[in-house]
Amino acid sequence: MLASLIKKFGLKFSLNDPRWGRGSQNDDQRQGQGGKKPNDGPPDLDQLWRDFNQRLNRLFGNKNGGGGDSGGGGFNPDMKGAGIGVGLVAVVILFLWLVSGFFIVQEGQTGVVMTFGKYSQSTPAGFNWRWPYPIQSHETVNVSQVRTVEVGYRGNIRNKQPKESLMLTEDENIIDIQFAVQYRLKSAADWVFNNRGQEEMVKQVAETSIREVVGKSKMDFVLYEGREKVAFDTSQLMQQILDSYKSGAQVSAVTMQGVQPPEQVQAAFDDAVRAGQDRERQKNEGQAYANEVIPKARGAAARLMQESEGYRSRITANAQGEASRFKQVMVEYQKAPGVTRDRLYLETMQQIFANTTKVMIDTKSGNNLLYLPLDKLISQTGAGNAGAPQSNPPAAAAQAADVPQASDAQRLRDVRTRESRDSREREAR
Numbered sequence: 178m179l180a181s182l183i184k185k186f187g188l189k190f191s192l193n194d195p196r197w198g199r200g201s202q203n204d205d206q207r208q209g210q211g212g213k214k215p216n217d218g219p220p221d222l223d224q225l226w227r228d229f230n231q232r233l234n235r236l237f238g239n240k241n242g243g244g245g246d247s248g249g250g251g252f253n254p255d256m257k258g259a260g261i262g263v264g265l266v267a268v269v270i271l272f273l274w275l276v277s278g279f280f281i282v283q284e285g286q287t288g289v290v291m292t293f294g295k296y297s298q299s300t301p302a303g304f305n306w307r308w309p310y311p312i313q314s315h316e317t318v319n320v321s322q323v324r325t326v327e328v329g330y331r332g333n334i335r336n337k338q339p340k341e342s343l344m345l346t347e348d349e350n351i352i353d354i355q356f357a358v359q360y361r362l363k364s365a366a367d368w369v370f371n372n373r374g375q376e377e378m379v380k381q382v383a384e385t386s387i388r389e390v391v392g393k394s395k396m397d398f399v400l401y402e403g404r405e406k407v408a409f410d411t412s413q414l415m416q417q418i419l420d421s422y423k424s425g426a427q428v429s430a431v432t433m434q435g436v437q438p439p440e441q442v443q444a445a446f447d448d449a450v451r452a453g454q455d456r457e458r459q460k461n462e463g464q465a466y467a468n469e470v471i472p473k474a475r476g477a478a479a480r481l482m483q484e485s486e487g488y489r490s491r492i493t494a495n496a497q498g499e500a501s502r503f504k505q506v507m508v509e510y511q512k513a514p515g516v517t518r519d520r521l522y523l524e525t526m527q528q529i530f531a532n533t534t535k536v537m538i539d540t541k542s543g544n545n546l547l548y549l550p551l552d553k554l555i556s557q558t559g560a561g562n563a564g565a566p567q568s569n570p571p572a573a574a575a576q577a578a579d580v581p582q583a584s585d586a587q588r589l590r591d592v593r594t595r596e597s598r599d600s601r602e603r604e605a606r
Contacts, residue, residue: 278309285321287365290314296366318365323429326380328387329355334434343439344388350396351442355435356408358383358415360428367425379419379426386414387431396438404433 281304282288288300290307291314300307300315307313329342334355342353360379362368372378390410391399399407412431419426438446510517 274309278307278313280305280307280315282317286317286319289316289318289365289369291316296370299366316369318362318368320362320365323359323361324376324379326358326360326376326383327355328358328380328383329353330434341384344391346391346396346399347393348395351439352391352396352399353435353437353439354387354391354399354433356383356387356411357432357434358412358428359430359432360426362425363427364425367423371423371425375424375426378422378424382415382418382422383411383431386418387411389414400436400438404436408433 280288282300282302284302286302288305290297290300292308292312294314297313305315307315330337337353337355339353342355344352344354346352358379368375387407390407394403394407408431412428415431416428419428437443506517506521
């Protein structure tokens with residue numbers, strides 16, 4: 178601004194000025210008269226001031242100018258013109274200073290205004306104004322950007338950082354974990370003022386959180402079914418720590434990039450995993466066999482119990498029936514002992530012969546016994562009636578013809594009669 182005024186009013190402070198380093202007009206006259214040339218030096222300030230006042234007077238209509246050139250060259254400035262010029266310069270400078278306080282905040286960003294370095298306010302997106310420097314200053318913060326922090330690797334998962342990725346589980350096993358944390362800013366003022374080295378702070382919080390979560394979990398849980406649970410618990414713990422720090426960050430997601438045992442023990446770990454899988458397979462097979470055998474055994478046990486229960490009920494009922502029948506027979510026996518004995522004898526023999534397949538009969542001609550294969554005769558007779566009745570074996574027919582059925586039946590009746598008579602005689606005695 179001052180340079181433009183100097184250019185406008187024609188003031189020259191260049192080193193190329195022909196009078197730079199020379200004396201006043203009197204010095205030039207003295208030089209023309211053969212005087213000695215004075216030493217080179219800075220321009221005459223009095224002459225510069227007079228020239229400046231003359232130009233200001235001509236600018237504001239005062240054509241007479243101050244009598245700066247007449248006289249002995251003393252310092253006699255025009256105070257009114259000088260005041261007007263200085264005021265104009267001050268107004269222009271003040272205007273430019275105030276204009277420098279305008280600033281633009283892009284969409285998705287927030288402006289943080291500071292007064293003498295202390296937080297004053299936050300401005301939204303758009304055209305904003307603050308007091309110019311050095312009273313106020315501002316800093317623009319992108320709050321819509323999704324920021325990412327990588328823990329355990331850099332750029333690529335193969336580029337591992339062992340100091341960050343190796344962790345100790347609850348069962349004292351070492352595990353190698355690489356994960357990424359995505360977060361946004363929810364408070365630009367807290368992000369700028371409350372912490373130093375914000376991204377490094379978020380990284381350390383993420384590493385601390387996952388070490389605490391992994392330290393409370395088993396190795397198999399972290400490697401297999403618990404990955405999502407570990408990521409969720411880590412994000413929750415990170416948010417609690419960041420809120421306690423008043424960092425102004427909001428955790429969006431924690432993504433597991435790689436979870437595995439250390440490379441040095443990878444082969445042994447694979448063997449252990451296969452052994453565990455074999456163990457689970459055998460356990461499943463044993464459980465399947467148990468599920469197959471146990472129901473069968475339970476069914477057989479239930480069947481046996483039911484059969485025994487039925488047998489007990491049947492035996493009990495039979496015993497009770499026999500006891501009741503015996504009581505009834507005893508009543509009849511007291512009324513007619515002989516008849517009752519004969520009837521009991523006949524019924525007993527009937528039960529015996531009904532359940533007997535072989536009968537031995539005493540013949541009249543001595544103690545020889547005649548063998549009657551009734552079971553074979555009955556079976557052959559039944560087979561002949563069902564299949565071919567004309568083709569009966571001749572041996573069986575001859576044997577059946579040789580049996581004296583009428584005499585045997587008569588002999589049996591005689592035996593029974595004799596036994597009955599003997600029993601009555603014993604009772605009479």
